[in-house]
Amino acid sequence: xxxxxxTSMGGGASEFPQTSIWAEFHSGDDREARAQRHxxxxxxxxxxxxxxxxxxxxxRSDADAKDLTxxxxxxxxEQQLLGRFDREKGNFRGYLKRCLKSFxxxxxxxxxxxxxxxxxxxxxxTEEIAGTLPAAGPGPEEEFDREWTRExxxxxxxxxxxxxxxxxxxxxxxxxxxYTMGDSAERPSYGDVSRKLGxxxxxxxxxxxxxxxxxxxxxxxxxxxxxxDDAGIxxxxxxxxxxxx
Numbered sequence: 001x002x003x004x005x006x007t008s009m010g011g012g013a014s015e016f017p018q019t020s021i022w023a024e025f026h027s028g029d030d031r032e033a034r035a036q037r038h039x040x041x042x043x044x045x046x047x048x049x050x051x052x053x054x055x056x057x058x059x060r061s062d063a064d065a066k067d068l069t070x071x072x073x074x075x076x077x078e079q080q081l082l083g084r085f086d087r088e089k090g091n092f093r094g095y096l097k098r099c100l101k102s103f104x105x106x107x108x109x110x111x112x113x114x115x116x117x118x119x120x121x122x123x124x125x126t127e128e129i130a131g132t133l134p135a136a137g138p139g140p141e142e143e144f145d146r147e148w149t150r151e152x153x154x155x156x157x158x159x160x161x162x163x164x165x166x167x168x169x170x171x172x173x174x175x176x177x178x179y180t181m182g183d184s185a186e187r188p189s190y191g192d193v194s195r196k197l198g199x200x201x202x203x204x205x206x207x208x209x210x211x212x213x214x215x216x217x218x219x220x221x222x223x224x225x226x227x228x229d230d231a232g233i234x235x236x237x238x239x240x241x242x243x244x245x
Contacts, residue, residue: 043073045225045226046096046148046226047069047073048147048151049143049144049145049147049148049151050069050072050073050096050100050144051065051066051069052065052140052143052144052147053097053100053140053141053143053144054068054069054072054100054104054140055068056137056138056139056140056143057100057104057140058104058107058108068107071103071107072099072100072103075099075103076099081099087229087232091227091232091235091236092226092227092232093145093148093236093239097141097144100144145239149239149240152219152222152223152240153219153240155222156215156218156219156222157215159218159221159222160173160176160211160214160215160218161173163214163218164211164214171197171199171207172207172210172211172214173211174197175193175197175199175204175207175208175211176207176208176211176212176215178192178193178196178197179193179204179208190204190205190208216237216241219237219240219241220233220237223236223237223240
């Protein structure tokens with residue numbers, strides 16, 4: 001599974017929430033508790049694409065980009081931006097990028113202001129500093145989309161691997177890994193995979209199909225955490241997998 005630059009916040013890789021952001025938004029808890037939970041869900045699910053968008057847009061250091069990321073998450077909470085999302089006007093990913101663009105304009109204008117909360121961090125950050133982003137890299141929106149997809153797929157693969165191991169089907173994941181995630185520039189043949197794992201080519205075919213279907217189902221579960229409806233899930237999955245199924 002691919003790894004990007006070291007951009008750890010909160011001590012580890014990002015994790016998608018265990019419940020839908022929208023279910024949380026409409027829960028019956030008190031407003032203050034919901035507001036805090038919304039911020040935590042945003043940080044868990046989306047902080048890394050947000051971080052890369054801000055860092056690429058403003059050409060800031062790792063530490064400064066993390067500060068901006070925290071500022072943006074508070075901005076989302078204070079302005080109740082989750083509640084303003086309108087599915088009729090586009091998908092959530094596009095909405096979040098528009099919010100980022102607006103926030104960045106304000107942040108540039110008010111660059112000298114004191115940070116919210118008296119300078120206290122909103123969430124723990126590691127001391128590890130990422131290297132400089134390549135000057136010839138993608139633009140902010142492309143960086144955002146690329147990292148969004150990478151994070152989602154990596155989380156889906158990790159979840160799938162754990163599930164298959166738990167059910168005694170680790171070989172299914174190994175077939176998927178060898179056939180689609182190998183280090184070689186040239187994809188191996190079914191025969192190559194069968195010889196590597198000591199199984200028949202028919203088994204390779206069947207296991208690969210089953211693993212792909214299971215990965216798709218796992219990704220749908222993750223997408224449901226932040227997409228409002230079935231149409232949005234279809235659109236997001238097509239964008240991630242590059243197919244219209």
